[in-house]
Amino acid sequence: MSTIRLILLDIEGTTLPISFVKDVLFPYSDRVMPELLRQQAGNPLVRVALADIDAANPGCDPVAQLHDWTVRDEKVAPLKSLQGLAWKTGFESGELKARLYPDVPPALNAWHQAGLRLAVYSSGSASAQRLLYGYSDAGDLTGLFEAFYDLDIGGKKIAESYREIAQRAGVAPAEILFLSDIGAELDAAAEAGLKTCQLVRKEDGTTPHHGARQASDFAEVSHYFALPVS
Numbered sequence: 001m002s003t004i005r006l007i008l009l010d011i012e013g014t015t016l017p018i019s020f021v022k023d024v025l026f027p028y029s030d031r032v033m034p035e036l037l038r039q040q041a042g043n044p045l046v047r048v049a050l051a052d053i054d055a056a057n058p059g060c061d062p063v064a065q066l067h068d069w070t071v072r073d074e075k076v077a078p079l080k081s082l083q084g085l086a087w088k089t090g091f092e093s094g095e096l097k098a099r100l101y102p103d104v105p106p107a108l109n110a111w112h113q114a115g116l117r118l119a120v121y122s123s124g125s126a127s128a129q130r131l132l133y134g135y136s137d138a139g140d141l142t143g144l145f146e147a148f149y150d151l152d153i154g155g156k157k158i159a160e161s162y163r164e165i166a167q168r169a170g171v172a173p174a175e176i177l178f179l180s181d182i183g184a185e186l187d188a189a190a191e192a193g194l195k196t197c198q199l200v201r202k203e204d205g206t207t208p209h210h211g212a213r214q215a216s217d218f219a220e221v222s223h224y225f226a227l228p229v230s
Ligand SMILES: CSCCC(=O)C(=O)COP(=O)(O)O
Pocket: 010, 011, 012, 013, 021, 025, 075, 083, 121, 122, 123, 124, 125, 128, 129, 132, 156
């Protein structure tokens, strides 16, 4: 009998290929960023992000700094919030559509239908997460999730972030299953008492993490944890 009540999901490398982020999303935000910063200079979100960029690297050129962070795939809040803003136009216009791994939508639907609670925890901003699941190649899946957690909760490699999510969800850590491709995230979640499973996606060339339970897709996750299947 499974004691899992909530499944917490990473995005990049878990529900969506890394190549979609690196080859589609990042070039898009890189391309539109200079114009976005000009056009939305009065947007409070832009102002806060620009102040955070300047605090991180005083006097820098924000566009160059954002590009540098993007190339290095830094999971820093000002980049993530501005990327979310940049992708909004792309998703809403139909230029962008999230390419989820094909095993993901059926599993999410089966888990949701069986009464399991689902939530997202990604470095991408909560608004970007909603866009991604709202405009996916499987349609609008946002209704499957009860919450979208981002770096406002704290870093994904810190155990306290997972304790905070468990507390907000009102669920014991041991009743949460966290799915991610990144070993350090799984270690932090396990330290907080969550159940964990690493997605080792062939397409992403994921490095298997020593000591972690591993699955190559969501069907295998369902099998290991005796979760419902579609
Ligand atoms: C809406 S997430 C888009 C991808 C992204 O920017 C990102 O940083 C994903 O990181 P994750 O924590 O999901 O691996």
